[in-house]
Amino acid sequence: MTLQPPAAPQASPPAEGPAPTGLRTALVLAVAAGAALLLALPPFDLWPLAIVGVALLAIATHRRRLRAGFGLGLLAGAVLFYPLLHWTSFAAGWLPWALLSTAEAVFFGLTGLATAWLRPLLDRWRGLLWPPLLGLLWVTQEAVRDRAPFGGFPWGRLAFSQADAPVLRLAALGGAPAVTFGVAAAAGALVGLYYLIFPAWRALPAETRRKPWLARPRLDWRRPWRDPVIVLSVIAFALVVLPRAVPLGGDQGPVKTIAIVQGNVPRLGLEFNEQRRAVLDNHVKATLQLAADVAAGKRKQPDLVVWPENSSDIDPLRNQDAAGEISAAADAIKAPILVGTVLRTNNPNNIKNAGLLWVPGAGPDPTQQYVKRHPVPFAEYMPLRSVAKLVSDKVALVRNMVPGATPGVLRTGPLTLGDVICFEVAYDGIVRDTVTGGGQVLAVQTNNATFNAAEARQQMAMVRLRAVEHGRDSMMVSTVGVSGFVDRYGSVHQLTGFNTAAVQVRAVHLTSSRTLATRLGALPEIAAVVLAVAALAAAFVLRRGRREITGDGAEKAEAR
Structure with a gap:
């Protein structure tokens, strides 16, 4: 190929290559x-x-x-x-x-x-x-x-x-x-x-x-x-x-109905951690209202309810009041609830960020819980703590989040859920492990109360990619938004706003096949x-x- 005017051919680029700009x-x-x-x-x-x-x-x-x-x-x-x-x-x-x-x-x-x-x-x-x-x-x-x-x-x-x-x-x-x-x-x-x-x-x-x-x-x-x-x-x-x-896409498996609950928080920002009971109450009230709507025929009965990360920062395995509230919500909705919670350990300096399955009539199922495998450095655990103190005065607020050891594969009864928490959706291997472990649907539990709507939408774009990558219907559920469902083609459905309360219910396809990317x-x-x-x-x-x-x-x- 050469570029030339109508009359005569022109010179080609120099043999040694183009000069830099x-x-x-x-x-x-x-x-x-x-x-x-x-x-x-x-x-x-x-x-x-x-x-x-x-x-x-x-x-x-x-x-x-x-x-x-x-x-x-x-x-x-x-x-x-x-x-x-x-x-x-x-x-x-x-x-x-x-x-x-x-x-x-x-x-x-x-x-x-x-x-x-x-x-x-x-x-x-x-x-x-x-x-x-x-x-x-x-x-x-x-x-x-x-x-x-x-x-x-x-x-x-x-x-x-x-x-x-x-x-x-x-x-x-x-x-x-x-x-x-x-x-x-x-x-x-x-x-x-x-x-x-x-x-x-x-x-x-x-x-x-x-x-x-x-x-x-x-x-x-x-x-x-x-x-x-x-x-x-x-x-x-x-x-x-x-x-x-x-x-x-993949095989068209059975259809199950999932509800996602975005309870919202009283105030955005770091004060979120000081509002633990109010945040739990918001998610309980939203679920009780969903149960009332189901009873009135306004909503379809869900097979599973998913709450976001930090929806109960009060450890329900150690606090009977929190456990009682969650049990009341699960019994009312007549479906298991995946609760995003912070679990305490015997060491007061260590905590676990977990998704815990709560079964109606039975309470928590300790065998079906996922502990976040990739805590965020300098936010959820503090490497180089002595050096970090020179950078931020908030280092003392950060306790050590103990990482989990197993993929987030939760067998809820009606379906097997592949669960990841917050930023983990950005990591290829962590999401893939939930699919190879048997996850039929993907869920991302997240808490965006300390960030903004731009960060939440960036996460939703990642969920859309994961849905296509693994051929799985997916969902993102946040404390404050944005939340929504994503089909296996990457399209978003029932997207919520930011800094608002919302409950969305949708039928999703369960898929067991694996894409080439998954394999x-x-x-x-x-x-x-x-x-x-x-x-x-x-x-x-x-x-x-x-x-x-x-x-x-x-x-x-x-x-x-």
């Missing part, structure tokens, strides 16, 4: 990349901007010095994560928010560095390596960020921005890593097209450049597989549009990481002993 332009592109990625995520949900953001960052960092690539990636990450994670400051204060946002931005810096490192490969084969290499690079970055440090923090993954996009269906094939790969690979196709077309356009006479419609691309339609512009265009189109053809587990992600490491090693071999020649004037720009 100017430093000022690169800074603007990095800021724009971070902003685009932010707007792609909830609550904005402009999902095409995720592709744009990845592409802009790649253009900004390509063929730059490694330190410049790191700096530009760090800048893009800061633009993304500081506003994205602002809700953490409501509970922890400004300094922990800044430290977390900066730590997350460092991973973007490493992505920019890696993009600059891969230039010997990216400049080869006429741009056709851009889609796979950029896809592998972003999957690898997220794989590391999801696990380190202190167990990782997966917020802001590309996959979580695609709840309304066709590429979401790739989750059924390879989970969140497959969705991230699709987004980044589509961006890579755009970058490859940019580097094929833009240098050729710049080589045109000034008069033709002022009238770009006169510069017509000459494409090799007789052998389209050999024309990189056609190939990259097809790749971009396929990654954005064709995932709609991926089949979703493969972490294998696609592992394969992507291995291939990314191999690409980085190949770039090392190509770079070794080779002088960096970037063209007239570009060498000076790269050194900055």
Whole structure:
């Protein structure tokens, strides 16, 4: 493919590859990349901007010095994560928010560095390596960020921005890593097209450049597989549009009715912990009202009722008043209740964040409880406590939350529920374990009273991805919102508002089959990481002993 004016053919890009953008332009592109990625995520949900953001960052960092690539990636990450994670400051204060946002931005810096490192490969084969290499690079970055440090923090993954996009269906094939790969690979196709077309356009006479419609691309339609512009265009189109053809869902099992109760809290904020009895009362009253509506024929009788995380911060196994209230609600509704509770231990400094099944006429069933397996560091347990005291004056409020040891698979009688608590929905393996353990429906119990509606909607996007990934009808139930049901196609039903009380009842399908993503587990992600490491090693071999020649004037720009 060449770009040429009507009269004569024009020069092709230089053999050594495109020069890097100017430093000022690169800074603007990095800021724009971070902003685009932010707007792609909830609550904005402009999902095409995720592709744009990845592409802009790649253009900004390509063929730059490694330190410049790191700096530009760090800048893009800061633009993304500081506003994205602002809700953490409501509970922890400004300094922990800044430290977390900066730590997350460092991973973007490493992505920019890696993009600059891969230039010997990216400049080869006429741009056709851009889609796979950029896809592998972003999957690898997220794989590391999801696990380190202190167990990782997966917020802001590309996959979580695609709840309304066709590429979401790739989750059924390879989970969140497959969705991230699709987004980044589509961006890579755009970058490859940019580097094929833009240098050729710049080589045109000034008069033709002022009238770009006169510069017509000459494409090799007789052998389209050999024309990189056609190939990259097809790749971009396929990654954005064709995932709609991926089949979703599984076997149509029996239907059961589930009620979710969003009782609300008297006041948002950290004072939530001082309102434990009022919060429990709210959820009991809402359930009793649901029982009255069922008796009057206004609502369908549920087979299971799900309360949110922290709906009873009073340990009902040790407090008879709390136990009596919950028993009254379960007896009235005539269905088991999954209660989100905080269980005390014999050590007063240790607690457990649990989902506990409460059976009508029998009370709590200790054999059917799930203890949160991944407590949040510095919020639900305190590593490096002596150091953390220097950062936040709220360290003394944090007790050690003891992690559970088994997946959240709860056999309620009518159905087997796969349960995860709050931020655990962001972690691939924790959710998958509930499905491989027999979960027929997925539930996310959460408490957003110390955050805001933006954080709650970000969690709901994760629930939508998990529903598609595992082919399970799902639900998210929060103390204050948002709550709602999600079908196996990722569509949300009966979504509640924020900071309000609500009860929703819906019939859901029980599913026992497993998607390809469920069967493969972490294998696609592992394969992507291995291939990314191999690409980085190949770039090392190509770079070794080779002088960096970037063209007239570009060498000076790269050194900055």
